[in-house]
Amino acid sequence: MYVKELEVINFRNYSNLKIEFAKGLNILVGENAQGKTNVLEALNYLGALKSHRGNKDKEIIKWGKNKAYIRANGSRNIGDFTLEFLLSLESKKEIKLNGIKINKTSEVFGTVNSVIFSPEDLRLLKDGPDVRRRFIDNELNQLKPKYHHYLNQYNKVIQERNNLLKQRVNNTLIDIYDEQLSEFGSFIILNRIEFIKKLSIISKLLHRKITNGKEEISIQYKTDVKDVSLKDIKEKLYRLYKENIAEDIKKGYTSKGPHRDDLIIFINGVDAKSYASQGQQRTAALSLKLSEIEIIKGETGEYPILLLDDVMSELDLIRQKYLLDSLKDIQTFLTITSLNDIEKFNFDKKRVFEVYNGTINVKEI
Ligand SMILES: Nc1ncnc2c1ncn2[C@@H]1O[C@H](COP(=O)(O)OP(=O)(O)OP(=O)(O)O)[C@@H](O)[C@H]1O
Ligand SMILES: [Mg+2]
The missing domain is CATH 3.40.50.300 (P-loop containing nucleotide triphosphate hydrolases)
Incomplete structure (x- = not known):
């Protein structure tokens, strides 16, 4: 296009x-x-x-x-x-x-x-989890219109739930929120799992090429709930919110769920965030961005x-x-x-x- x-x-x-x-x-x-x-x-x-x-x-x-x-x-x-x-x-x-x-x-x-690559993206590995979540979400928003809707809904409900937690409330409204969060959240997690699977395969090939075979990249999805079916993720997610309610009230926010997800990136087997040099981190960011392009090509044909x-x-x-x-x-x-x-x-x-x-x-x- x-x-x-x-x-x-x-x-x-x-x-x-x-x-x-x-x-x-x-x-x-x-x-x-x-x-x-x-x-x-x-x-x-x-x-x-x-x-x-x-x-x-x-x-x-x-x-x-x-x-x-x-x-x-x-x-x-x-x-x-x-x-x-x-x-x-x-x-x-x-x-x-x-x-x-x-x-x-x-x-x-x-x-x-569109895929944008700016100097901030070179810090994709170094910066906080929110930056890596945004990387995944921006891509999925463009590819799956429903994803954008569910993510928006999820974030709105999290805010509402957090407002109640701050007031130390645990009532039926929280239960309704937990139902909704597991519904939206399971869709988010399942799509992220599929996306990261593709990202992981493509970036491995690209990274090998860019580094002349010297470096091996591997990507792991860090999430509180992982499963293969929407139904199972939903159930586990619902249980997770329930199990953590006491902790959440103490903290005043929802401490578990896909809004806390992250990507862990390994280069030659070690966690790149802590151990990779600046140059290695930049190259890995480049591999991820180029993979993003290929995933869009794969999904849309262009x-x-x-x-x-x-x-x-x-x-x-x-x-x-x-x-x-x-x-x-x-x-x-x-x-x-x-x-x-x-x-x-x-x-x-x-x-x-x-x-x-x-x-x-x-x-x-
Ligand atoms: N809402 C706005 N209305 C008017 N001017 C704005 C607005 N937002 C930003 N600017 C101006 O736009 C100018 C150009 O910004 P831009 O980021 O595109 O520069 P650039 O050519 O990319 O520069 P650099 O090489 O430093 O990255 C800035 O000087 C800024 O003051
Ligand atoms: Mg500029």
Whole structure:
């Protein structure tokens, strides 16, 4: 799949921007703070339906304005699409797919699949469990619309349950919450199990390639409940919430469940979080991100768009080359601060955009 054209109005530091992209490699070059990441953020919004920087919709509206607009059109195997978002300070966002208003966000997931790789992702192994959960969830949201819905519901109920726990309440409402949590939670866990299984196989192959056979990566899903069927996970999860209620009341929050899940990543048999060097952790992060792309290809039959924000300078030459070599059939958006950074690589087809203070000029085609 690819995005042909992007238009944004009052989005971050852009008042009005309309650009046409190449099917292959798109390079955004510009000094710091000119608007490169903002373009990637708009592109990623099409797939993730939110900012990858963790910002609320309101924060991406241009300062001093009330509304922001994003429109993109592009092409997938099943046909062309136009996706529009109207973000507002006062009201809920409006979404249109092919000119038709969409009321449920989950219906537009999967129109665009995107994978973003930014410097923060290089810390995927080092940072807290929430970062790794987000990595899994972002992927599953795009692939399984129901997942997004269940995850949202789960998080809402957890908040409600925690509110009661803080008041040291253990009543029938808690029981209703536990029922709901096991229902939503079992769906989340089962999907995560399946995803991590695929991730584990693909990343093993990729990691071997990237490291020239020197390193072996293996990934384990750390969760409180593991089983093969939805029904069994649900039952065990329900029991788990019940068993921990005294502890939960003492702590004032729900201490067990899929909201505490993590990935444990081993490199050559040892826990990478504690023992891997910075370079090894970055390479592993690269393997995981590239695996994400392959999983999307496997599930949808098409590669997602790939957004590479400032990652070239963070990788050594061998990794940079490997990364660029693996992008042949993938529409890629790459940000750099100077064209010198990529002089050493040969690209057949590319389009270069000069980004300067919220404006963009095509440099060469
Ligand atoms: N809501 C907003 N309204 C207006 N301007 C904003 C808004 N949010 C961020 N900006 C501005 O957008 C500018 C460009 O940001 P961006 O992150 O895209 O820069 P960049 O080109 O990626 O820079 P770097 O090379 O440092 O990563 C920032 O200077 C910031 O002040
Ligand atoms: Mg940037």
